[in-house]
Amino acid sequence: MNGYQGKLLIADLTTGALTDEPLNEKYARDFLGGTGLAARYLFDLVDEKTDPLGPDNPLILMTGLLNGTSGPSVSRWGGVTKSPYTGHYGDANAGAWFGAELKNAGYDGIILKGQAAKPVFLLIKDGVAELRDAADLWGKDTTQTPEEIKKTCGDKRLQIACIGPASENLVRFGNIMSEHGHSLGRAGLGCVMGSKKIKAIAVRGKIKMPMDDSEKFRQAASKAMTEVKEAFLTQWMHEGGTASWVDSAIAYGDGPTKYYTAPTMPEATTISGATMAETCEIGHTACFGCPIRCRKVLQIKEGKYQYEKVEGPEYESLIALGAMMGLELDMSTAVYLNELCNQYGFDTISSGASAGYAFYLYELGIISEKDTGGLKLTWGNTEAAIELLHLIGKNQGFGAIVAGGTRRMTQRYGRPLGEAVQTKGLEIPMHDPRAYHSMGLVYATAPRGADHNKSDGYQVDGGAGHPDLGLDASDRWGDEKAEMVFKSQNFRALTDSLGICHFAQIPFNMIVDMVNTSTGLNMDMEGLLKAGERIFQLQRALSCKLGISSKDDVLPDLILRPIPDGGQEGHVPDMEKMLPEYYKIRDWNNISGKPSRKRLQSLNMPEIATSIGAK
């Protein structure tokens, strides 16, 4: 099938067998690529009994459909597994160059199965795969690991995805780090790699992908490239990066502070993207084929932690590792905290939020230094936060408790579940639903648990609307959000599978042209949005297969408490209004939460309808 390399690599780490499997063409046509296609494969391979850290749990890495092509900002690739952190469907998405290079190496994706007896890494070059010994790499951080692999293999241009010590130590929210600070950050995909004793995957190649009409694709991609280069969003992402949202978050009350109990702290402006640009930015990096180049490279000459050249932290990490614990950070310390998480290799959102919960419990007097191993977790205690992050990375002492996440912490300390600010076990990211009500619905219904990238809620409510989807800008505190969330979730399920970055404003008709000229499919906008819905409903069906039901589609109590001061002005989303409307649009059963059989059938998934659909 054009637009694909047409094969997956199946790596059985127990036996060491590496086999090529032809790509399932029906799956590829219906689910396109990335997390959508990967989830379709996963559906057949896991059930409620699968132990996430056992040999039967596969980890599936899949390239986005357009990865490796000349389209603009089409670098995103994805991974799925049964999450060891949440216990059900887990997915994550990353940029950088790994996806493009995996395609060039001759594969659309990799399915990792089994468990190796000792550490290995997987090397794939020009269609040839081999497992190599990684005993010397075990224990190395996420900068040392790719450096060593490149040296050993004598190839500086390998693209590498690896785990750090945290995932080796089976930290449940361990991530997979790709280069330039990009990660498959959430749901503990790295921990699954750790359980399989696979330290890294290194890829490189020059295998041309068959395209349906190369010349027409080139023209479509070139038009899309011009559009992206000229968009205002491109200019602001390049100048400010995601980190420049910090200042807006302060004004909107969007950045959770002191574990979601206080207005966004204005002191955070000292670490914003604008401050970076004004004081310490020395350049930018880009993902494959991206003209936006939103990633900041910093030089830190002042403060306790100095760097000649270091990746700038993103918005999510700046808030999660700062305001969440009430820390007033200077740039040097903010960069250090981010680096600490990246080098150990764990999720900055879940770690920051779980650490924030530990601070909250300490301030309430529920836990003391006896519980924390001597750490004084008072709001703003940066040294204690640093020590705690080290302990999380090592999965030791009090760090091992926090590494279990907020939900497990409520059980351990006999606290109400509503204090754990998560949905379906995954901590809520740094866009507070009290600042943008639609985000409440997005978090409550995202298949993997709270996920800020599974819609355009805050974009529409933030005044930009979404013209291609027929969505006008709306009031950020209104509760007429069900239709908008439905449409934009479908759109993002689609773009994630195609490999398109959220920050690339490609007009929809040009996306259609790129898909059709690469694959030969004869799709229109409606058809592609239907594919987006199919992907979303499949991922939902998979969550339900793994134990999720309507009772899990809730926001925790703590985040429904109003904060009268600051940018939220005491607003809270009305979930009782939004959820039933949303359920109706999605055609989900009110009790089981499963999509109806009829709906799954209408989306061309008869086998999923029979296996899981609600009657």
Add this chain to the structure above:
Amino acid sequence: MAKVTVNFLGPLRLFLGAPAATFEAGCVAEVREVIEKNYGPVFQKKLRSMGVKKSLSLWDNSLFLLNGRSLKKESDAPLKDGDKLDLGVTVAGG
């Protein structure tokens, strides 16, 4: 007439070349006019320097917040002394 300080949030601080500016104005529409006059050329120059050929309007891509509340694009809400006015980009990110 009220004396108000407008904060230019996040990337706008970089596009307009200042973190904030203070104006005397009776309503938000007047503030918009003064910003256009004083900062419009700075905004356009910055975009040109970044290689943008299209004509992009500051007002298609930004939004006022009056005391934390988002205003409609064409708002002419009246202002009083001490009001908090922010100008931010319309598209959230991160």
